[in-house]
Amino acid sequence: MTQAVTPVLLHPGFGAGVPVEARARAAELRDEWDAVDQNVDAQSFWKETGKRFLANKVGVAASGVVLLLVIGAVFAPLITSADPLVGEPTHRLQNVGSPGHFLGTDEQGRDVWARVLYGGRLSLLAGFVPTIGAAVIGTIIGVTSGMLRGVVGTVLMRFMDVLYAFPAILLAIAVGSSLGPGLTNTIIAVTIVFIPPVARVAESATRRVVVQEFIEAAHLSGASRFRVARSQILPNVLNDIIVYSSGLVGVAMIIAASLSFLSLGSPPPAPEWGYMLNSLRGSLYTTPLVTLVPGFFIFLTSVAFNMASDALREAMDSRL
Numbered sequence: 001m002t003q004a005v006t007p008v009l010l011h012p013g014f015g016a017g018v019p020v021e022a023r024a025r026a027a028e029l030r031d032e033w034d035a036v037d038q039n040v041d042a043q044s045f046w047k048e049t050g051k052r053f054l055a056n057k058v059g060v061a062a063s064g065v066v067l068l069l070v071i072g073a074v075f076a077p078l079i080t081s082a083d084p085l086v087g088e089p090t091h092r093l094q095n096v097g098s099p100g101h102f103l104g105t106d107e108q109g110r111d112v113w114a115r116v117l118y119g120g121r122l123s124l125l126a127g128f129v130p131t132i133g134a135a136v137i138g139t140i141i142g143v144t145s146g147m148l149r150g151v152v153g154t155v156l157m158r159f160m161d162v163l164y165a166f167p168a169i170l171l172a173i174a175v176g177s178s179l180g181p182g183l184t185n186t187i188i189a190v191t192i193v194f195i196p197p198v199a200r201v202a203e204s205a206t207r208r209v210v211v212q213e214f215i216e217a218a219h220l221s222g223a224s225r226f227r228v229a230r231s232q233i234l235p236n237v238l239n240d241i242i243v244y245s246s247g248l249v250g251v252a253m254i255i256a257a258s259l260s261f262l263s264l265g266s267p268p269p270a271p272e273w274g275y276m277l278n279s280l281r282g283s284l285y286t287t288p289l290v291t292l293v294p295g296f297f298i299f300l301t302s303v304a305f306n307m308a309s310d311a312l313r314e315a316m317d318s319r320l
Contacts, residue, residue, distance in 0.1 A: 052315040059311020065304040069297075073120030082114035084271040096289040104290035106280055112293050115271035119294070122183060122272040123301070126256035126265075127249045129187050134194030135245040141195070142202025143229055143237065147210060157203060164196035172255050176264040183266045186259050190252050201244045205237035239316050247309035250302035257298050273298050 053059055072079060087109035091098075094105045103113040141160065145153035163171065172189045179185035209215065210233065218228045253273075259265040260274025268275060276294035284291045 049315045053311055056311040056314060059308055059315070062304045062307035062311065065300065066308060069120055069301055069304070070124060072117050073124055076114070076117035076121070079117055080111070080114045082111035084110060084115040084118040085269050086110065093283055093287050093290070095287050096293070103293050104287060106276070106290070107283060112276075112290055115276060116273070116293060116297055119271035119273050119276060120297070122266055122270060123253050123257065123274075123298070126183065126186055126190065126272075127253035127301075127305075130190035130194060130252045130256075131245055131248045133187075133191040134198050134248070135241060137191070138195045138198025139202045139234075139237075139241055142199040142204075143206050143233060145199070146203045146206025147225060147229060147233065153203075157199070160196040160199045163192070164200065168193045168251070169255060169258060172259060173262065173264065176259045176262075181264050181267050183270075183272075186256050186265045189259065190255050193255065194248055194252065198241065198245060198248075202237055202241055205240045206233055209233050209236045243309065243313040243316060246312055247306055249309075250305035253305075254298060254302055 087105065089109050091101070091105050092107055092109040094101050094109075096102070096104045098104055101111050101113070103111075103116065106112055106115065141156055145156040147153075166174075172193045175189035175192050176185060179188060215228065215232055218232050223231075256265060257272070257274030257277070260272045261278045263275075263278070265274055266272040268279070273294040277291075277298075280291040280294070
């Protein structure tokens, strides 16, 4: 039996005596086999990662909490019939455990449980969207800087360092104040805050990868920089970025809640957890348990995301 040998082209002009059609076909076969090998390797890696993650009971429990919060936010109309925006003045500031309002009511008589469920939509949105946006933009900046180095890489990373020098919450407040209140502006502000750290992680991981021999071989084969970045560098730095970004979701929710607490987030009467804290703080001495409800959900969500992120990091690192 004849064993198939993967064609290797060091340069488009390699094998001058071979017909152009044969060399083109060999290049196509090489790309197809490389794609198959990468797909098999990726499937095997994620399968093993999934097994290790499921073996981590703490990570599974944290992921379960996150899933319940997402389900509660998405299916809020099916879980409660109360209107989060309409209250009953005669039922204002009822304590936790009151009949018909097991989490109490706020200063306008609105059901706190309904506002927590509907508020989860805005809070989770303000956590996921900035994290995803910062991960994409930061990865592009970091990989570009790590590959190009020189003047371009230096300018990009020094600009990231300038933004990174500001404390996250202060930078978010500055951007949020400049843009004005609103959920969209809050998402933009939090995204800007997270781009520099993600870019630093991506740039550091890229510098670690670009010195490997397979990157040099890819360049010698005639592949463009974009193709090398897409097929060789990005798959090798993506793990670090995913793990780091997953831990930012909880932080993003806290920053977004802080902006809402300062009246820089979603305008009232939107049921956002940070705004709920602000509106209920005057009732701290009369109904303290009701006042603590939105803060508890912010804390629970943040801790759950952090624990799930730690479990994901351990699962993706086979050495742990």
